[in-house]
Amino acid sequence: MAAERKTGSSGASGRKRKSAPLSSETIVAAAIDLLDREGLDNFSIRNIAKALGVYPTALYWHVPSRHLLIARVIAALFADVLPEDNPDWRIWLKELFRRYRDIVRAHPNVAPLVGGHLVSSASVDLRLVEAILSTLARAGFDGERLVAAYNSVIVGMCGYATQEFAHVFPDPDGALETSLTASVEAADPALYPTLAAERRRLLNRALILRWQNGNQASLESGFEMFTDALIAGLELQLTHH
Known part of the structure; x- marks a missing residue:
């Protein structure tokens, strides 16, 4: 029984x-x-x-709905993306970009979902929006320039990491690596002089010319340059206003 x-x-x-x-x-x-x-x-x-x-x-x-579920997944993953307060807005932004990238690196399969959901859903984290806006306002942005600066920060935060950790088709037998390498190696120096000269540095370490994503082949140096350039560009906008 x-x-x-x-x-x-x-x-x-x-x-x-x-x-x-x-x-x-x-x-x-x-x-x-x-x-x-x-x-x-x-x-x-x-x-x-x-x-x-x-x-x-x-x-x-x-x-x-599935759409709302994805929005909640993204909200949960990025719940701790905000850095601690810092009087230097440039340092705060740099840390925000780095923290965002660290989260995407830990959960790379979320990369394709982020662009359309992070700031366009019913479960948007208004703390993130306010923190970026208030940081930029303290830096000196206001009015339409504040909106433009905010949009630049969002694109900068999402864009690089999303590309770096984007899904790459599995290549268990090395066919993609072999094909891409052969294509770049065969590039005619007369037509593609810079590509031909720098091909060793570019292969698998440059967007488009790779067969692994950032978890296998980090694009850290590009991330540092990109975020520094974006912040410097924002600063330049302030000094020329």
């Missing part, structure tokens, strides 16, 4: 029991885990529900 009761209680639905009560937080945590492990190809409400041991319809009570 005991064996029958045990069998009957665990096999009714064929799904494993939930390890914790279902909530928006547990769903987001499961979504992040699935995204990290399997990437975008298997990122779906159905697969998240399977990982939680529930039917997909149960998730919709807490997260009404």
Whole structure:
């Protein structure tokens, strides 16, 4: 009898029991885990529900749509992106860019999702918006120039890291590496003199000309130059106003 009761209680639905009560937080945590492990190809409400041991319809009570789920995943991942206050706005921005990049590096499969969701969703983190705006306002930006500077910071924060850690097609047999290397090596110096001269430095260390993303081949030096140039450009706007 005991064996029958045990069998009957665990096999009714064929799904494993939930390890914790279902909530928006547990769903987001499961979504992040699935995204990290399997990437975008298997990122779906159905697969998240399977990982939680529930039917997909149960998730919709807490997260009404896939779009909103992605927005909440991004909000959760970037909840701690803001640096500590710093009187030097340039140092604060540099740290913001670095912290953002560190998060994307830890969760590279989120990179393709960020652009359309980080600042365009119902769950946008207004703390991030306010922190950037107030930092730029203290620096001296105001009016339309404040809006333009804010947009420049958002694009700068998202753009480089999103490209550096973007998904690269798997290349288990080295076919992509071989093909790309051969293509660059064969570049006619008469037509592409700079590419031909610098090909050794460029291969797998420059955007477009690579077969690995930033987790395997870091583009750190470019990140430093890009963020320094963006901040210097903002400073130049202040001095020429």
